[in-house]
Amino acid sequence: MELDDTFYAGKRLITLRMVLGLMEDADNSLETYRWATSALLHAIHTKDDLLSDYVKDVFRQKSMAPYRPYKEEEQADDTSPEEALRNIRMDDVVMRSKAKMAIEELMTLKDAKGEPLFCQKNHWWAVFRLFVDRRVCKIKENCYKEFIALIDSLEIIHVNAPLDMATLSNISQDIYRFPFIRWELKIPEDASSRWKTAYTRLYQIAEKLNSMLVKMGF
Amino acid sequence: MKIINSHYIPLPEPRWLIANAYGNIYEQLGTLTIVEDVSNKKDGYRIKTHSHPVVSHTAIDSNEVKDEQFFYYSTLTPANGEVLDDMELKDCRPICLSSLRSLDYWRFNALIFVFQTGEHHRDFLLEDFISDLRAFHVRLIFPEKELQEVTITSYNIDHGDGCRTTMLISDMTKILFVVPFYGYRENNKVQPNWDEIFLEFVNQARAYLEINSKYRFHFKSSVEMFNPLIERLNNELNDYLEREED
Numbered sequence: 001m002e003l004d005d006t007f008y009a010g011k012r013l014i015t016l017r018m019v020l021g022l023m024e025d026a027d028n029s030l031e032t033y034r035w036a037t038s039a040l041l042h043a044i045h046t047k048d049d050l051l052s053d054y055v056k057d058v059f060r061q062k063s064m065a066p067y068r069p070y071k072e073e074e075q076a077d078d079t080s081p082e083e084a085l086r087n088i089r090m091d092d093v094v095m096r097s098k099a100k101m102a103i104e105e106l107m108t109l110k111d112a113k114g115e116p117l118f119c120q121k122n123h124w125w126a127v128f129r130l131f132v133d134r135r136v137c138k139i140k141e142n143c144y145k146e147f148i149a150l151i152d153s154l155e156i157i158h159v160n161a162p163l164d165m166a167t168l169s170n171i172s173q174d175i176y177r178f179p180f181i182r183w184e185l186k187i188p189e190d191a192s193s194r195w196k197t198a199y200t201r202l203y204q205i206a207e208k209l210n211s212m213l214v215k216m217g218f
Numbered sequence: 219m220k221i222i223n224s225h226y227i228p229l230p231e232p233r234w235l236i237a238n239a240y241g242n243i244y245e246q247l248g249t250l251t252i253v254e255d256v257s258n259k260k261d262g263y264r265i266k267t268h269s270h271p272v273v274s275h276t277a278i279d280s281n282e283v284k285d286e287q288f289f290y291y292s293t294l295t296p297a298n299g300e301v302l303d304d305m306e307l308k309d310c311r312p313i314c315l316s317s318l319r320s321l322d323y324w325r326f327n328a329l330i331f332v333f334q335t336g337e338h339h340r341d342f343l344l345e346d347f348i349s350d351l352r353a354f355h356v357r358l359i360f361p362e363k364e365l366q367e368v369t370i371t372s373y374n375i376d377h378g379d380g381c382r383t384t385m386l387i388s389d390m391t392k393i394l395f396v397v398p399f400y401g402y403r404e405n406n407k408v409q410p411n412w413d414e415i416f417l418e419f420v421n422q423a424r425a426y427l428e429i430n431s432k433y434r435f436h437f438k439s440s441v442e443m444f445n446p447l448i449e450r451l452n453n454e455l456n457d458y459l460e461r462e463e464d
Contacts, residue, residue: 060260133460135345138343138346140345140421141417141418141420141421141424141458142413142414142417172413178457178458179457179460181460186457
């Protein structure tokens, strides 16, 4: 027993000296961190309190953590059903279902030739504009990302034209950035006939959607 | 973590309405205090206390209210007596007594200034805050004058760690606009474009029209750098706002 004790005491002294020397010689904090972690593991393994206290002191002095700080991974889509149920609010549910119904109905509308009224990417401008004007689902000016996220989350089975960020954010270049009631006043004098035909179609879509939203109580 | 003790302290009536850092409003029923032992060898005996509000999400009996919006609001909210485990009382601000539901614009300004420049300013929405106040039937006392002069200046906020934000703010004693202008993060300047700043002003002006639809805003500033923005605000802002008379 005596031999064992002195043997371990000697080994501990060697380890301590080695760790001390290596940590003092270390060129950077990462190297110190590595030596200190291995010393700490050694101390835990051999149940050496003196060494582990010393290493923990070193960690404290150097303001380092003996383990990697736990990083919570971002899992926005992976919320538990209980949490989702906790965050739900009845007015949101009602508003979202109404908005979905309005868009689904808009997709089925036909023009004079019997073709779908809503057929181009930039027709989403009218939907965005009316959602901002009527404050549907808390969509505000400049909230393009939120609008796209909202339409995605509604999971509308059929849309006549896809919605993308590049087209939607171009709304700020045209008169459609103004509220719907001001569109007629803002028509530029030198507008081309092509622009005017596009405008009339967008105006029709916006008018239809507006009347639907007003009926639904927005 | 060693918890020494925890206590529930019920509050007497009339209770206070409080708002958390995101601008959500609750009625505070009581406080749950937790005493934690954080003693260590170096500093000796130490304790740390946490106090979490215990809240009711619906301050009014929804059967008495005929307002459809409030009915929707109050249904499906968690039942009364929830402990806000992610918020402590120091993150919340009192609004008014639940027996005197009114808030004047001075205190309103102070509240939104704290929220919009605080840690969670990205999650705070002025419109939501105003609509929540409406849902809790808090009467907002605001100046009745239709033409509101808004003087804009810049205000620096130091978050520490080389992170600094500059906000555009208006006079605190009048209608308050708080818009992020640019931020410094580790000496890199992050500046949103003027379009974004302008549209943020539009969003906030629209929120104020919910309070009084007759408001007309006139902007001015003594800083030369803001002159293009001021010009655009004075010329175009009105076109973006929809009023009842339209």
